[in-house]
Amino acid sequence: MSLMDQLLDRKEIKLSLLLISFSIFLISLGSISGSESTARSFYSTDSLFFANVFSELIKGYEEGNVFYGLRDWTWTPAFYLFPDLLLYFLLRLLAIPINASIEIVHLGYTILQWTFLFLSWNILFKRFLPKESNISFLYRISIWFVLGGLFILQSRFLPLFLPGFHTGTWCLLPISWALFFTLKKNKAYYALEFLLIFIAVLSDPLFLPSFLIPVLLYELFTKSSRIVKEPKLLIPDLMKWIPIVLGLFLGVKTYSLLVKNNTVFFPYRYFEKSIFGNFKLILDPSFWNSLSILFSSITGILWILSFGSVVLFFGLRKFRKDDEQSLNLDLFYLFSGVILPFFLILIAYVSEDTLPEKVPFRYLGILVPSLFGLLCILIKGRTLKIITFFIIIYGGSYLTSYIIQNKPLKIEYYPDWISCLDDLGRKNHWQRGMGGFWTSAPVRNFSKIGLVSDYYEPDLNIRPWQNTFRWYQLDRNYSFAILNELDEDVLSKTFGPGAHKEECPGAKIYVFSTKNVKEIENFILLKKADINSWKKNTGRE
Numbered sequence: 250m251s252l253m254d255q256l257l258d259r260k261e262i263k264l265s266l267l268l269i270s271f272s273i274f275l276i277s278l279g280s281i282s283g284s285e286s287t288a289r290s291f292y293s294t295d296s297l298f299f300a301n302v303f304s305e306l307i308k309g310y311e312e313g314n315v316f317y318g319l320r321d322w323t324w325t326p327a328f329y330l331f332p333d334l335l336l337y338f339l340l341r342l343l344a345i346p347i348n349a350s351i352e353i354v355h356l357g358y359t360i361l362q363w364t365f366l367f368l369s370w371n372i373l374f375k376r377f378l379p380k381e382s383n384i385s386f387l388y389r390i391s392i393w394f395v396l397g398g399l400f401i402l403q404s405r406f407l408p409l410f411l412p413g414f415h416t417g418t419w420c421l422l423p424i425s426w427a428l429f430f431t432l433k434k435n436k437a438y439y440a441l442e443f444l445l446i447f448i449a450v451l452s453d454p455l456f457l458p459s460f461l462i463p464v465l466l467y468e469l470f471t472k473s474s475r476i477v478k479e480p481k482l483l484i485p486d487l488m489k490w491i492p493i494v495l496g497l498f499l500g501v502k503t504y505s506l507l508v509k510n511n512t513v514f515f516p517y518r519y520f521e522k523s524i525f526g527n528f529k530l531i532l533d534p535s536f537w538n539s540l541s542i543l544f545s546s547i548t549g550i551l552w553i554l555s556f557g558s559v560v561l562f563f564g565l566r567k568f569r570k571d572d573e574q575s576l577n578l579d580l581f582y583l584f585s586g587v588i589l590p591f592f593l594i595l596i597a598y599v600s601e602d603t604l605p606e607k608v609p610f611r612y613l614g615i616l617v618p619s620l621f622g623l624l625c626i627l628i629k630g631r632t633l634k635i636i637t638f639f640i641i642i643y644g645g646s647y648l649t650s651y652i653i654q655n656k657p658l659k660i661e662y663y664p665d666w667i668s669c670l671d672d673l674g675r676k677n678h679w680q681r682g683m684g685g686f687w688t689s690a691p692v693r694n695f696s697k698i699g700l701v702s703d704y705y706e707p708d709l710n711i712r713p714w715q716n717t718f719r720w721y722q723l724d725r726n727y728s729f730a731i732l733n734e735l736d737e738d739v740l741s742k743t744f745g746p747g748a749h750k751e752e753c754p755g756a757k758i759y760v761f762s763t764k765n766v767k768e769i770e771n772f773i774l775l776k777k778a779d780i781n782s783w784k785k786n787t788g789r790e
Contacts, residue, residue, distance in 0.1 A: 263387040270391040277398035280660030287404040294690035299337045321718035327453040333412040357408040373423035377578040388637040395644035410610040421449045438711040446496025453517040463584035480741045586619025669753035685734020707736040732761040
C-alpha cells in the first residue's frame with residue numbers, strides 16, 4: 250500500500266475530507282441570495298408554494314381552526330405529503346420559537362433533502378454491495394456534498410434542493426427498491442414495504458411509473474431465462490409482488506378519491522385520461538427533431554455521460570464476471586437513470602404534448618443520483634480515493650474564486666425591486682396589490698412591510714394555481730399592480746384613466762389613482778361573485 254493510500258485510508262483524514270466537503274456545500278448556500286438569477290429560481294413562486302400554505306394555516310390557527318387555512322386552495326397535481334410537506338412544515342414550526350426567516354427554512358430544507366437523497370440511495374447501494382458501501386461511504390458522501398455545492402454555485406439542478414419538485418420521489422424510490430430486493434422478509438418487512446409504497450404513490454403519483462419501470466426491466470433481464478428453465482420459481486417471484494401491487498393500487502385509489510374533495514381544488518389531476526391513444530404523436534418529426542435540442546442541453550450532457558457509462562459498463566462485464574452484485578447494481582442504475590427518464594419524457598409528450606426539450610428538469614432529476622451511483626460502482630478503490638481528494642480541491646478552489654469574483658455571501662433575500670416596492674408602499678400606505686404568477690409570491694413572502702399581491706392572468710382573470718381563493722375575498726382595495734406579467738392596456742380599460750407608473754429595478758409598478766376607487770371596488774365584487782358562482786356550481790359551498 251502506497252503512502253497516499255495509507256494517508257487517505259486514515260479515519261481522521263476521511264472525516265476531515267467530509268467536513269471540508271460539507272463546509273463547501275454550506276458556504277455555497279450563502280451564494281444563492283447574492284446571485285440574482287439563482288435566487289430568482291431558488292425563491293420562485295413554485296418553491297414558495299408550501300410557504301404560502303403554511304402562512305394560511307397559521308392564519309387559520311389564529312382564527313380558531315388551523316384546517317380552515319386549507320380551504321379553497323388550488324393545488325398542484327401531486328400532494329407532496331411525504332417527505333416534502335411534512336419536512337417543510339416541521340422546519341417552519343421549529344423556526345417559530347427562534348424567529349428564523351423563510352430563507353433559513355429554505356436553506357435548512359436544502360441541507361436535509363440533499364443529505365436524505367444521498368442516504369436513501371446509499372441504502373440501495375448497501376443492499377447490493379454491503380462491503381463496498383462500508384469502505385467507500387465517506388468518500389462518496391464527500392463527493393456528493395462537493396457536487397451539491399458546485400450545482401448551487403452554477404445554478405444547476407436547483408429542483409433537487411427544493412420542496413415540491415418530485416425530489417421526494419427520488420428519495421423514496423431507492424428505499425422502496427431496496428425493500429423489494431431484500432431476500433429474506435418477515436411480515437413486518439412486507440407491511441413496511443406496503444406502507445412506504447402506499448404513502449409514496451399517494452404523495453406523488455409519478456412514483457408509480459418511476460418505481461415499476463426499472464424493477465420490471467431488471468426482473469425481466471435477470472430472471473426471465475432462469476424462470477423459463479425452472480417454471481416453479483414463478484410462484485414465489487409473483488408472491489413478492491403482492492404488497493407492491495396492493496400499495497400501488499390503494500395509493501392510486503386514495504389519490505383519486507382525495508382530489509375530488511370540496512376543500513382543496515386540483516385544476517389538473519393525474520389518472521384523468523389515458524395516454525395510450527396519443528402514442529401516435531411519437532411519429533411526429535417534431536418529437537425526434539427536439540431530441541437534438543435536449544441532448545445539447547446540460548441535461549443532455551448528463552444523458553451522454555449516462556450512455557457513455559452504458560458502453561463502459563458492458564465493456565467491463567467480461568472483466569468482472571465473478572462480481573455479480575456489482576454488475577446487477579450497475580444494470581439497475583442504467584434502468585433507473587437512462588431508461589426511466591427517457592420513458593418519462595415520452596409520457597410527458599404523449600399526455601401533455603410537451604416536446605422533450607421543454608420537459609422541466611424536475612421530471613428528470615433521477616438522472617443525477619442514478620448516474621452518480623453508477624460512476625461510484627465503475628470508479629472505486631484507490632481511484633475513488635484520489636478522485637475524492639482532487640474533487641474537494643477543485644470544489645474549494647471554485648468556491649474561493651466565486652467569492653472573490655462575486656458579491657459577498659449572504660442569507661437574506663431582498664431583491665432591489667421588492668425593496669423599491671416596499672419604499673413606495675411605506676410612502677403611499679399600500680397594503681394590497683396584484684401581479685402575475687411569478688412576481689406575486691415573492692412579494693407575499695419577502696416584503697418587509699407585509700405587502701400582498703394576488704395572482705392574475707394578463708386579462709385579469711384569476712389564475713387558479715398554487716393560491717387560495719381566500720386571497721381574493723378580502724375587502725381591502727388594490728393600490729398597485731406589478732406590470733411584469735400584466736397588460737397595462739387591460740388595466741387602463743378596466744379601472745379607467747388617472748393611474749401613473751413607478752420604476753423599480755426590473756419591475757414597473759402601476760399605481761392606481763384615488764379616482765379609481767369605485768372601479769376597484771366593483772372589480773373586487775365581481776371576482777367575489779365569480780368565485781361564489783364557481784363554488785356553487787361545483788358544490789363547494
